[in-house]
Amino acid sequence: MSWSRLVPTKKGTVGSVAIAPSLLSADFSRLGEEVRAVEKAGADLLHLDVMDGHFVPNLTFGPMLIKAVRKLTDLPLDTHLMIENPEKYIRQFAKAGSDIITIHIEASADIRRDLRMIREIGKNAGLTLNPDTPLEKITEYFDDIDLILVMSVFPGFAGQSFMPEVLSKVEQAKELRKVKGLDIAIEIDGGIDPETSKQARAAGVDIMVAGSAIFGSSDYKDTIHKLRG
Ligand code: DX5
Numbered sequence: 001m002s003w004s005r006l007v008p009t010k011k012g013t014v015g016s017v018a019i020a021p022s023l024l025s026a027d028f029s030r031l032g033e034e035v036r037a038v039e040k041a042g043a044d045l046l047h048l049d050v051m052d053g054h055f056v057p058n059l060t061f062g063p064m065l066i067k068a069v070r071k072l073t074d075l076p077l078d079t080h081l082m083i084e085n086p087e088k089y090i091r092q093f094a095k096a097g098s099d100i101i102t103i104h105i106e107a108s109a110d111i112r113r114d115l116r117m118i119r120e121i122g123k124n125a126g127l128t129l130n131p132d133t134p135l136e137k138i139t140e141y142f143d144d145i146d147l148i149l150v151m152s153v154f155p156g157f158a159g160q161s162f163m164p165e166v167l168s169k170v171e172q173a174k175e176l177r178k179v180k181g182l183d184i185a186i187e188i189d190g191g192i193d194p195e196t197s198k199q200a201r202a203a204g205v206d207i208m209v210a211g212s213a214i215f216g217s218s219d220y221k222d223t224i225h226k227l228r229g
Pocket residue numbers: 022024025047049080153154155156157158159160189190191192209210211212213
C-alpha cells in the first residue's frame with residue numbers, strides 16, 4: 001500500500017489500518033511509560049494534538065513536548081496543528097522531531113506556501129478539514145500533500161462523539177486519489193472506538209487516531225487489536 005511509506009511498521013502490509021494513539025488522553029505524569037506502553041501494544045504512529053486557544057477553544061502543548069516524546073520512541077510523530085498562523089511554527093515542530101505535520105485548511109492564510117514549507121524541510125505534509133468543511137476545499141492542494149486528515153469531531157477536545165456523516169468525505173477522497181493516481185494517506189480523527197472504527201474501516205481509512213478509547217482502556221493492546229478489526 002502506497003501510504004505505508006509514512007508508517008514503517010506497515011511496509012508490505014496489505015489491507016490493515018494503522019493506529020495512531022493520541023497522546024492528549026495519556027497520563028502526562030507518566031508520559032514515558034504511556035509512550036512505551038502504546039508502542040509495545042502495537043501503535044504504528046503517535047498523534048500529537050497541538051492547540052493554541054485561538055483556532056480551537058483549548059490549549060495543549062508545543063514543540064518542547066514533541067522534542068521530549070522524540071527521545072522516548074522511534075515511532076513516527078504525527079503532529080496535528082490546530083493553530084492559527086502555522087507558518088510561524090512549522091520549522092520548530094520539524095526541528096523538534098515531527099515526521100508528519102498537518103495543518104488546518106481553515107487556519108492558514110496561505111495553504112500552498114505552508115504545505116510546501118513542510119515538504120521543503122523534509123517532512124510529510126498533511127492537510128485537515130473540520131467536519132463542516134467540504135472536501136472540495138482541499139482538492140486543489142492534493143499535489144502538495146502526503147496525508148488528508150478527516151476530522152470526525154470538531155477539534156478542541158478528546159472524548160467527543162464520532163460524526164458518521166464525514167465518512168462520505170473519506171470515500172470521496174479515496175476515489176479522487178485513485179483517479180489522480182496520488183500517493184496520499186487518508187486518516188480519521190475523533191470519536192474512534194472499537195464500534196465506530198468498523199464504519200471508518202468500511203469507508204476505507206488508512207490511519208485511525210484514537211485517544212480516549214485507547215488511554216481510557218485497561219488493556220491498550222486489546223483495544224488497538226479491536227480498532228484494527
Ligand atoms: C481533537 C483531537 C483528537 C482527539 C482524539 O481535537 O484532534 O486527536 O485527541 O480524541 P478521541 O479519540 O478521544 O476523540
